[in-house]
Amino acid sequence: MKSFFRGxxxxxxxxxxxDQIYPGHFLAxxxxxxxxxxxxxxxxxxxxxxxxxNGLVVAGKNFGCGSSREHAPIALINMGASAIIADSFxxxxxxxxxxxxxxxxxxxxxxxxxxxxxxxxxxxxTGTVTIEETGEIMHGENLSNQAMKILEAGGIxxxxxxxxxxxxxQPIDSKN
Amino acid sequence: MHAxxxxxxxxxxxxxxxxxxxxxxxxxxxxxxxxxxxxxxxxYEMGGEKVWDxxxxxxxxxxxxxxxxxxxxxxxxxxxxxxxKNYLKYHFDTNCGVCHQVMPEAGLAYPGMILVATDSHTTxxxxxxxxxxxxxxxxxxxxxxxxxxxxRVPEVIEVRLDGTTSQGVYPKDVxxxxxxxxKADGAVYKAIDFTGSYVDQLNVAGRMTICNMAVEMGAKTxxxxxxxxxxxxxxxxxxxPFEVQYSDPDFEYEESHQFDVSIIGPTLSCPDSVDNVxxxxxVVSQGDVEVDQGxxxxxxxxRTEDIAEAARILKGHRIPKYKKLIVVPASAEVMxxxxxKGYMKDLILAGATIATPGCGACLGAHQGILAAGxxxxxxxxxxxxxxxxxxxxxxxxxxxATVAASILAGKITDPREVVEVGQ
Ligand code: SF4
Numbered sequence: 001m002k003s004f005f006r007g008x009x010x011x012x013x014x015x016x017x018x019d020q021i022y023p024g025h026f027l028a029x030x031x032x033x034x035x036x037x038x039x040x041x042x043x044x045x046x047x048x049x050x051x052x053x054n055g056l057v058v059a060g061k062n063f064g065c066g067s068s069r070e071h072a073p074i075a076l077i078n079m080g081a082s083a084i085i086a087d088s089f090x091x092x093x094x095x096x097x098x099x100x101x102x103x104x105x106x107x108x109x110x111x112x113x114x115x116x117x118x119x120x121x122x123x124x125x126t127g128t129v130t131i132e133e134t135g136e137i138m139h140g141e142n143l144s145n146q147a148m149k150i151l152e153a154g155g156i157x158x159x160x161x162x163x164x165x166x167x168x169x170q171p172i173d174s175k176n
Numbered sequence: 177m178h179a180x181x182x183x184x185x186x187x188x189x190x191x192x193x194x195x196x197x198x199x200x201x202x203x204x205x206x207x208x209x210x211x212x213x214x215x216x217x218x219x220y221e222m223g224g225e226k227v228w229d230x231x232x233x234x235x236x237x238x239x240x241x242x243x244x245x246x247x248x249x250x251x252x253x254x255x256x257x258x259x260x261k262n263y264l265k266y267h268f269d270t271n272c273g274v275c276h277q278v279m280p281e282a283g284l285a286y287p288g289m290i291l292v293a294t295d296s297h298t299t300x301x302x303x304x305x306x307x308x309x310x311x312x313x314x315x316x317x318x319x320x321x322x323x324x325x326x327x328r329v330p331e332v333i334e335v336r337l338d339g340t341t342s343q344g345v346y347p348k349d350v351x352x353x354x355x356x357x358x359k360a361d362g363a364v365y366k367a368i369d370f371t372g373s374y375v376d377q378l379n380v381a382g383r384m385t386i387c388n389m390a391v392e393m394g395a396k397t398x399x400x401x402x403x404x405x406x407x408x409x410x411x412x413x414x415x416x417p418f419e420v421q422y423s424d425p426d427f428e429y430e431e432s433h434q435f436d437v438s439i440i441g442p443t444l445s446c447p448d449s450v451d452n453v454x455x456x457x458x459v460v461s462q463g464d465v466e467v468d469q470g471x472x473x474x475x476x477x478x479r480t481e482d483i484a485e486a487a488r489i490l491k492g493h494r495i496p497k498y499k500k501l502i503v504v505p506a507s508a509e510v511m512x513x514x515x516x517k518g519y520m521k522d523l524i525l526a527g528a529t530i531a532t533p534g535c536g537a538c539l540g541a542h543q544g545i546l547a548a549g550x551x552x553x554x555x556x557x558x559x560x561x562x563x564x565x566x567x568x569x570x571x572x573x574x575x576x577a578t579v580a581a582s583i584l585a586g587k588i589t590d591p592r593e594v595v596e597v598g599q
Contacts, residue, residue: 096312
């Protein structure tokens, strides 16, 4: 698994909920590219089209609060965000992102230290975040073993796929 | 141990579990709503063929009930095909209602169980002494494959609610007050146990309203010790035998917050975040707040008790010209009951627009979407920008009584004033 990321950032505020990451009226879409084109539309509709290559998203407190929609991390991943660094994350969003193989770093105070367009380097193994313009180094939290295991497998899907193949679980057929 | 820990311990085959541990627990029921066709895709991507148990999972078509466009119709069609192929015993199509209302009505939410759904408001089932939690599509697909899911055992926060509310004050006002204090990230990753004399005597509907909104503080799950009202409800409906869990008397909460509900008045969550809470009197003391639309509905504010309050206030009156009131019963059962009791007629005569049971405009999909610049007062649970339509619309959250009083007056109004006028 890639554990080192470097890229230009966009910065969003506190309590950015899943409606702002991915507005409800686009929820019927299923194509990841189409989904990505509306990423963060509730904050600013022009973010998705202008998102820098290999870019990173920096957010304030409680990023991803609100609904359990997986469209939110799907949109971010397919927009090209390689990782998200935030003061804190909401629970379901956190699980969904890790499940889909997108690294999240909890780094308290980060949103106050950076500005749009700056560049960050992030080491997800150590939780180290370096602001390239200022040279400042911040220490984020380490990911849990469970989260690391899932990320290392490339997300929960490959992990489950391997498990299913190994177990050859015989599902219960109709009981009706 | 706390009752929540006992539920997790029982379902993961352990004697004891404690906060912070990761456990893999059996899921008693898994529910997928119609926003989550991705679950089906993830299921096949992971090599799934048939679901682990066709009596323990179901689809609920509520967000697009009935379908507003071709895309959502296609999603429903694919989900129906999956349900048929797996011979799912339970299926809730577009004629049923909001998932969190439909589950207990169908006897699928009961004390001591783990209920996981692809919806954040699954915390609602704490009202029944169940462990209810929301997940995304891919976690749900893992459950459909294996019947289990990993959980981090949450720390438990106590929110103690004592006293009796005064007239014109409802469970919605109570939970908004709590939210205003704990804030939108006050319980992230944690469980909230609502205790105290107010909760002990609270009916099923009020309990559901409060547990529903625990997730607005980030909570993973909510809990209330079942009372007689709950037991009567589940005894009449539960599809399986169940066991009520009780916390040990020596259990220590991570934090405890106390509220005296007798001093709470009508309360609002103001635009644009749920925890932007103020008392109604403070808001109106700064000037009139005109409203264009009232909305009574959703999994937190669309039950018979909620619609009854709106009908009581509006009966014999007519909402002003150019104002809209949308009423969306949380389920077909709720609608039927409201029809029998005459509430629907009262509301129609008062000028309300009645929409099909389901989520309606709560998440901005259809049936009452807001235009830029419009102001809505709503009994729902979220007011983020764009939640009910345009990002430039404003949403105030309030009790159904406050919604009714406000749309009748055309501006945010204390329901107690209208009741007095009406009497
Ligand atoms: S009624 Fe609203 S909050 Fe409840 S499940 Fe539906 S969209 Fe979500």
